[in-house]
Amino acid sequence: MGRIEKLIERYTRYICLPWQKDLAGAQRAIFVVYDKNDERRLRTRLDLFKLATKEAGHAWKACDLTGAFSTWMAAVDYRDEYFADPGSLEMKLEEDFLEYVAEQIQEKLTAADVDDQTVVGVYGLASLYGYVRTSEIMAKIEKSIRGRLVVLFPGEYDNNNYRLLDARDGWNYHAIPITLHQELYES
Numbered sequence: 001m002g003r004i005e006k007l008i009e010r011y012t013r014y015i016c017l018p019w020q021k022d023l024a025g026a027q028r029a030i031f032v033v034y035d036k037n038d039e040r041r042l043r044t045r046l047d048l049f050k051l052a053t054k055e056a057g058h059a060w061k062a063c064d065l066t067g068a069f070s071t072w073m074a075a076v077d078y079r080d081e082y083f084a085d086p087g088s089l090e091m092k093l094e095e096d097f098l099e100y101v102a103e104q105i106q107e108k109l110t111a112a113d114v115d116d117q118t119v120v121g122v123y124g125l126a127s128l129y130g131y132v133r134t135s136e137i138m139a140k141i142e143k144s145i146r147g148r149l150v151v152l153f154p155g156e157y158d159n160n161n162y163r164l165l166d167a168r169d170g171w172n173y174h175a176i177p178i179t180l181h182q183e184l185y186e187s
Helices: 003-015 036-043 046-055 068-075 079-084 086-109 134-144
Strands: 029-034 059-064 118-123 148-158 161-164 176-178
Touching: 003 029, 003 036, 003 046, 003 176, 029 036, 036 148, 046 059, 046 118, 046 148, 059 086, 068 086, 086 118, 086 134, 134 148, 134 161
Parallel strands: 029 148, 029 176, 059 118, 118 148
Antiparallel strands: 148 161
């Protein structure tokens, strides 16, 4: 069995467990942590996460952030000036792009057909690297999580510390980690 299949197996075992209802937003988040080199393999198997979720009796909504930067940038009025001087884009990224990404996820989390039995699966985080931090996104959206938020996370997890693409200093977060190297954690 391959690494992605093992992750899906662990995810399946976890998502089938009864859901505790009185959890804070951060505790309703599940990070499926995988090696950054497995990004393409994972994407070809996204439907297996959806299938496992549905078989556990929960609805699944996908949120792909892969094209978020290009979509946002295409709508920016002064984009040509930013391309000429990329350094001037930093403040706009920290404020406006972060807000844009958070709104994209919140739209999925708060949609009319999403309830406390729905899983919103977020993927494409690697495409945000260098623009916004996952920790900042999570801080903005965690209160909107009704059911569960599954974040497909290319990076590392160690002692509640998550590192996107194994590159940045990590941050401590209380999400449920699903990894190849550790057994499932109870919520």
